[in-house]
Amino acid sequence: MRVDFTKMHGLGNDFVVLDTRAQPLPGPLSRQIAAALAHRHTGIGCDQLIVLEPSDIADFAMRIFNADGGEVEACGNATRAVGLLAGGAARIATAAGILETQASAGGISVDMGEPRFDWDAIPLAYAMDTLSMPVGWENLENPAAVNVGNPHAVFFVPDCDAVDLERLGPLIEHDPLFPARVNVNVATVTDRRHIRLRVWERGVGLTLACGTGACATAIAAMRRKLVEREVEVALPGGTLTISWGADNRITMTGPATTSFRGSFEWADYA
Structure with missing residues (x-):
């Protein structure tokens, strides 16, 4: 058939x-x-x-x-x-x-609904601060963790293009800290309204774009007071606009x- x-x-x-x-x-x-x-x-x-x-x-x-x-x-x-x-x-x-x-x-x-930040909602293997996690993998340290329907770890770095994400992504994805595995985001904040992002997607690998990754990264940056409540997130495949409303809900817009x-x-x- x-x-x-x-x-x-x-x-x-x-x-x-x-x-x-x-x-x-x-x-x-x-x-x-x-x-x-x-x-x-x-x-x-x-x-x-x-x-x-x-x-x-x-x-x-x-x-x-x-x-x-x-x-x-x-x-x-x-x-x-x-x-x-x-x-x-x-x-x-x-x-x-x-x-x-x-x-x-x-x-x-x-x-996209409301983000979740509790350690057991990510989920993590044990309790910790999800805004700046006291963990690291080589030069990727202190990620933020956000669940936007699926789990994300977000690392803010000086140059996301310089990170060997193809090697480090699977190591972090499969780390026992993440019992459901995790999507790995490396991001560079260029100004208060713009972020550059690359994503190692759980079960996929390097991807040209990840909508939930863009949402999680924008929310993490907003929680850290790095950007405004609406930002453009530039991925290798193009740009998404992410806003976080006063009602705690995330809106993602793109083609x-x-x-x-x-x-x-x-x-x-x-």
Whole structure:
């Protein structure tokens, strides 16, 4: 049986979207099938596989599988992408809660909800101050930890481009301090309204853009009084605008694009 898909991206963070509302999958989606579809040489290729499903509490539900096949709670760029598919305005049920999208001049805006800072909400293996954690890995020290639907460690450095993130990222991601693993962000604040950011994404690796990483980094910078309550976060794939409202909710705005549509034979991956 052939299965239709839509290939999309947000600032180069790319997705394969399967809409099971119109076309139920022929069988259960395992970790192995998700990883096979995401493989860039032998599959369709993507950072995340996105599965849309019916929902009783929102317009639809979204499940998110990283390139290694592991299911995760949230993906900001993917939320913008499926918001685009929905025509701009949508209420989307995720494992991190209901997210709402709106069309805007900057592309698609997403209400990403409220950040969490308690050590056991990140989660960490033991209690510590999440604003400036007393830990380090070589020259990356004293990160902030933020959960914005998934866990992030944020390091502020003089030059994020000079960090060997491809080597240090997996060491930090898999450190026992992070029982659910962690996304690793290295950021440079250039002024009160601008941040440069690179992200090692849990289960994916180096990525051109990470929406939740941009949110977590902006919030960490705001908590440390380094920036204003609305900032532009420049990633290798482009720029996102992040604001943290007086109601404690995060809004992320940026572009999303449909690349192409196609289909595949389920039996080739099952």
